[in-house]
Amino acid sequence: MKKLVAGILSLALVAGLGVSFATAEDAAPAAGAEAEHATPHYPLRHPKEQEWSFAGPFGKYDKGQLQRGLKVYTEVCSACHSMHLVSFRTLEGLGYSEAQVKAFAANYEVQDGPNSDGEMYTRKALPSDHFPSPFPNDEAAAAANNGAAPPDMSLLAKARGITRGFPQFIFDIFTQYQEGGPDYIYSLLTGYDEEQPANIEVAEGTHYNPYFANAAALAMAKPISDDQVTYDDGSPQTVDQYAHDVAAFLMWAAEPHLEERKRTGFMVMVFLVIFTGLIYLTKKSVYANKEH
Numbered sequence: 001m002k003k004l005v006a007g008i009l010s011l012a013l014v015a016g017l018g019v020s021f022a023t024a025e026d027a028a029p030a031a032g033a034e035a036e037h038a039t040p041h042y043p044l045r046h047p048k049e050q051e052w053s054f055a056g057p058f059g060k061y062d063k064g065q066l067q068r069g070l071k072v073y074t075e076v077c078s079a080c081h082s083m084h085l086v087s088f089r090t091l092e093g094l095g096y097s098e099a100q101v102k103a104f105a106a107n108y109e110v111q112d113g114p115n116s117d118g119e120m121y122t123r124k125a126l127p128s129d130h131f132p133s134p135f136p137n138d139e140a141a142a143a144a145n146n147g148a149a150p151p152d153m154s155l156l157a158k159a160r161g162i163t164r165g166f167p168q169f170i171f172d173i174f175t176q177y178q179e180g181g182p183d184y185i186y187s188l189l190t191g192y193d194e195e196q197p198a199n200i201e202v203a204e205g206t207h208y209n210p211y212f213a214n215a216a217a218l219a220m221a222k223p224i225s226d227d228q229v230t231y232d233d234g235s236p237q238t239v240d241q242y243a244h245d246v247a248a249f250l251m252w253a254a255e256p257h258l259e260e261r262k263r264t265g266f267m268v269m270v271f272l273v274i275f276t277g278l279i280y281l282t283k284k285s286v287y288a289n290k291e292h
C-alpha cells in the first residue's frame with residue numbers, strides 16, 4: 001500500500017514538473033536565440049504537434065490524404081527530392097488499382113540495360129521500378145541547390161526526430177507519441193512565414209526557418225504556396241493542407257506497414273493480459289495445498 005501511495009505521489013510530481021516546464025517553454029520559445037551571445041539551440045522552435053489519423057494504438061492512414069500527399073510529392077517535391085527506396089507497385093497501398101499504378105509508372109522514364117550492344121537505354125517505368133531520382137548523383141544535386149543536396153525522402157519522416165527533452169519524453173511513453181517526423185515536416189513547410197529576429201543572421205542563399213533542425217536557415221526556399229497543387233476532392237488548396245498531406249504521405253513512404261505493426265502490438269498486449277491471468281491462476285492452484 002505504502003509503495004502504491006509513493007508511486008502515485010511521484011507520478012503526480014513528474015506531471016506537475018511537466019506542466020511547469022511546458023509553460024516555461026511556451027512563454028519563451030526562442031529563448032536560445034534571444035540571448036545575443038549565447039550559442040542558440042537548434043531547432044529554434046519545437047515542431048508543432050498536429051493531429052494525425054495514424055497516431056495512437058488504433059491509428060490508420062487516411063487513404064484520401066495519402067493520395068493528395070502523393071500528388072504534392074510528384075508535382076512539387078520530386079523536382080529536387082528523390083525517393084529511391086519506394087517502388088511504384090507499393091502505391092497500391094494507397095488504394096490504387098494495378099492498372100492505375102501501371103499508368104502512373106508509365107509517366108516516368110528509367111535507365112535500363114545494357115542491351116545486346118552493351119549500351120544503356122531509357123524505357124518507360126514499370127510498377128516494379130522505383131521512383132527515379134531527379135539528379136544523377138549527390139554532387140549534381142548539391143551543385144543545383146546552393147551546395148546542399150536535398151535529402152532522399154524514402155525514410156525522411158522516420159529520420160528526423162527532434163529530441164523532446166525531459167519530462168516530455170516520459171509522457172511520450174504513455175501517449176505513444178511517434179509522430180515527431182511528420183510534425184517536423186509540417187512545421188518546416190509552414191515555418192517560412194515567421195518573421196526573422198533582428199539578431200539572427202543567415203548565410204547568403206539560405207532561408208530563415210526556425211523549425212529547421214540544424215541551423216536558423218536552410219538551403220531550401222519555401223517550396224510550396226497556396227493553390228499550387230490542384231486537389232480534385234474539394235480539400236482546401238492551402239499550404240497548411242499541403243503540408244499535412246505530404247507529411248502523412250512521407251510517413252506512409254517510410255512506414256507502409258504501420259497499421260499492421262499497431263494491430264499486432266495490440267494483440268500481443270491482449271495476449272499478455274490473458275496470459276498473466278492464467279499464470280496467476282496456475283500459481284494459486286499449484287500452491288493451494290501447501291502450508292505457508
Ligand code: HEC
Pocket residue numbers: 072073076077078079080081145148149150151156160185188189212213214217218219220221223224246
Ligand atoms: C527546389 C528544390 C526543392 C524542392 C522543390 C523541395 N525541396 Fe526540400 N530541400 C531542398 C534542399 C536543397 C534541402 C536541403 C536543405 C539544407 O540542408 O540546407 C531540402 C531539405 C528538405 C527537408 C529536410 C530538412 C532537414 O531537416 O534536413 C525536408 C523535410 C524537405 N526538404 C521537404 C520538402 C517537401 C515536403 C517538399 C515538397 C513540398 C520539398 N522539400 C521540395 C530542396 C527542395
